[in-house]
Amino acid sequence: MKQLSRRQFLKGAAGASILGFLATTCGYGYARYIEPRMIDTVSMTIRDAQLPASFDQFKIAQFSDVHLSDTFPSKELESVVQQINAESPDLIVFTGDLVDFQASIEEHEKAKAYLTKLHAPFGKLAICGNHDYGPFGIDLYEKTMEDCGFTICKNDVFPLEKEGAHIQIATMDDLMMSVPDYDLIKREVSSDLFTLLLVHEPDAALELDTIPINLQLSGHTHGGQVQLPFYGPILTAPFGHTYVEGLYGSYQHRIYVNRGLGTTRLPLRFLAKPELTFFTLSSRI
Known part of the structure; x- marks a missing residue:
């Protein structure tokens, strides 16, 4: 029998402890019904001298991992859309996983009523997550997002122009369920342009560590979804360990x-609040 390392043993024991806590105390009610609805709005400024002056104060809204299901029905998107539009972003990006394994096809249709209302002058971009390739197939996800005015991006590098200046946007298909084209990114990304990379799984960065990516936006991990105080996530997702x-x-x-x-698998969040993120790009260092 293979023996556990001390680290594996401690991690397993810690995981059992926190799950025991959540299952037997009021902590379960908090993790099941309260924290999953406590959407954290994160705003940050990304300063980069390579950013063209015309893109100074350009705002990007990111949302991710909706996982439509009984625990996050499409109705929950109403307040999400209101919060995003209230920030008046220049560009909106969705970094994958619209559905969950339990989601019904009807939830796709209901979600359209809300996602269609998102507005940004430079458009709405969507990439594919592993769950989007799941129970209903990628075609339904792509049709849903396109019907809502999103551009589906897979393994592509293209410019974004403002007042005669350009940045470039690079996108990769899902690492787990499709074929991400690392060679395309390595070949086509120009070191002369500020580059925004969209890829669902964050650990794609490990393969691209020598490529000049000014900002990579990812999702997938849910922040661990359940974390231990002073320890961090009990479990991390494939391609989301680092x-x-x-x-x-x-x-x-x-x-x-x-x-x-x-959420996925377990309808719980503990010390890993759901999140909307707003990035303001700045050319002033």
Whole structure:
């Protein structure tokens, strides 16, 4: 029999302890019914000298990992859309996982009523997450998002222009359920332009550590979804072990991991609040 390392043993014991706490005390009620509805609005400024002056104060709204289900029905999107539109972003990006395994096809249709109301002058972009390739197939996800005015992006690099200046946007398909084209990113991303990378799983950055990515936006991890005080996430997702939540890196390659809005597998959040993120780009260092 394979023996557990001390770290594995402690991690397992810690996980059992927190789950026991959540199951046997009022902590369960908090993790099940309160924290999953406590959407945290995160605003940050990304300063980068490579950003063209015309993009100074350009605002990007990111939302991720909705996981439509009984625990996050489409109706919950109403307040999300209101919060995003209230910030008047220039660009809106969705970083994958609209559905969950339990989601009904009807929830797709209901979600359209809300997602259609999102507005941004430079458009709405969506990439694919692993769950979007799940029970109903990727075609339904793509049709839903396109009907709502989103542009579906897979393995692409393209410019975004403002007042004659450009930044570039790079996108990758899902790492778990599709074929991400790392070679395309390595070949097409120009070091001369400020680059925004959209990819569902954050650990894609490990393969792109020598590529000049000014800002990578990802989701997937839910911030661990359940964390221990002073310890962090009990479990982390595949391709989300290294970068779990928040901002990492430096000017060479910044990575931001959004904790998402919904839940999967367990309808719980503990010390990992759902999140909307707003980035203001600044050329002033």
